[in-house]
Amino acid sequence: MKLHSLIIASALAVGFAVPAMAQSMHRYLEFFKYTDSAVKAMTENPQDRSAQAAKLAESFGGKMEAAYWFPAGSEFDGMVINAFPDDMTVEAQGLFARATGNFAKTYAIPLMTADEFKAAMEKAKGVKSSYSPPTATKQ
Numbered sequence: 001m002k003l004h005s006l007i008i009a010s011a012l013a014v015g016f017a018v019p020a021m022a023q024s025m026h027r028y029l030e031f032f033k034y035t036d037s038a039v040k041a042m043t044e045n046p047q048d049r050s051a052q053a054a055k056l057a058e059s060f061g062g063k064m065e066a067a068y069w070f071p072a073g074s075e076f077d078g079m080v081i082n083a084f085p086d087d088m089t090v091e092a093q094g095l096f097a098r099a100t101g102n103f104a105k106t107y108a109i110p111l112m113t114a115d116e117f118k119a120a121m122e123k124a125k126g127v128k129s130s131y132s133p134p135t136a137t138k139q
Contacts, residue, residue, distance in 0.1 A: 025083040027065070027111040028090045031076040038102035039077075057082045060093040076105070 034042070042049070050067040057064040062084040069078035084090045087110070094106050112120070 025063070025085060026087075027081060027083050029079060029081055029109045029111055030090070030094070031079045031105075031107040031109075032097075032103050033075070033105040034077045035102055035104045053080055056093065056097060057084070060089050060096075061085060062089065062093065076107070081111070
């Protein structure tokens with residue numbers, strides 16, 4: 001009977017673990033604009049902010065893949081490419097960062113690989129719909 005219980009427990013553990021391991025990560029391009037007070041603090045105490053950005057992504061179960069800063073005078077001060085499990089997580093991370101008061105503006109854009117974009121085209125190709133675009137509708 002113990003072997004039977006062990007097999008059932010193992011099957012349940014695998015059943016719960018596999019979906020968590022199979023959860024795919026999605027990439028997001030996130031633009032940011034620092035507040036004037038954040039810029040002042042960083043010029044008074046220069047530092048590599050990419051390490052902190054990576055820690056922030058990791059605290060939300062994500063991974064920072066790249067970080068770039070733009071020359072002064074741009075609409076944004078920089079961008080990061082992060083991987084997160086879903087849209088809600090990237091939004092939560094953005095809210096957390098904005099709540100620090102160090103960002104004047106943030107903007108996240110979901111990214112797709114070429115294969116994902118091709119799959120979207122295939123899905124669009126296969127849909128049959130009675131939808132009529134506005135340019136085809138007579139008044």
